[in-house]
Amino acid sequence: MTIKQGDREQAICEAFVSLADTAVGTCDVNELMWRLTKHCIQLLPVDAGEFLLPGQHLELFPPGFEDGPCLASFSTGRPITVANLLTVAQRWPRFAARADAEGFRSAHAVPLRLRDEIIGAVALLSTRIGLLPVSDLRLCQALADATAICLVQQREIRHHTILAGQLQTALDSRVIIEQAKGILAERGRLDMTEAFDRMRAHARNTNQRLNKIAHGVVDGTVPADDLLEAATKSP
Known part of the structure; x- marks a missing residue:
């Protein structure tokens, strides 16, 4: 028409x-x-x-x-x-x-x-x-x-939405890691650097992701004693 x-x-x-x-x-x-x-x-x-x-x-x-x-x-x-x-x-x-x-x-x-x-x-x-x-x-x-x-x-x-989501995930992970470091430092009378080394060593020894270990420390599903007793490995 x-x-x-x-x-x-x-x-x-x-x-x-x-x-x-x-x-x-x-x-x-x-x-x-x-x-x-x-x-x-x-x-x-x-x-x-x-x-x-x-x-x-x-x-x-x-x-x-x-x-x-x-x-x-x-x-x-x-x-x-x-x-x-x-x-x-x-x-x-x-x-x-x-x-x-x-x-x-x-x-x-x-x-x-x-x-x-x-x-x-x-x-x-x-x-x-x-x-x-x-x-x-x-x-x-x-x-x-x-x-x-x-x-x-x-x-x-779409690109910026994905990037924003990735950055938010990284930020959330960092916050959890810092919380877990604080818990370990207080319980083990460690400085923050040593607390992080213990957590990283446990992640390597158990073949788990660092943020998963951090979540476990914060919510109590990963006993802090296990990390405090873990041997620190060189990065």
Whole structure:
């Protein structure tokens, strides 16, 4: 269905807002790519879309994805346009055969890119022969670029979340170790360094992690006497 010019402009604005919303929300990668392909199909004279995100284990195409415009766009970092898929039957035989069987006659693909980083690619398929107008192809690339920004932003959020969790775990472990050192120092009349050496020696002798021993000392499941009697080993 053709969208009126005023409605199309509004739809374009809403598409970019929809994609931008995923940059800080809880939307997963699959949902983000579904939004991208949905907006492209709504705004452009195409009938279907598929995407390639290496390493994401997500596809809108068969698992044995073949060479084709999507992979070519990802590999080159440039838009790929095919006005008539019959002309690429020798270049991409599997893709051309699949597309023909599904009734598609032309294809356009653009990379998902952020500056010099190519994250993936999206391909748009049409049942009609011919090329998209240049303005439509530019819109497709703009939507893909916006999606790439969101993907990188989500990746950074996940990275920082994991890092924050690791730092918090390390901090919690350090606090427990300091508490255990204090208990041993008090009971054995040791300085803090010697108390730590005794705890580390016990961890090595019993092949256990230091923080596990520390937890045991604090909660009483590891008798302090066992550590105080352990022979101190050189680091």
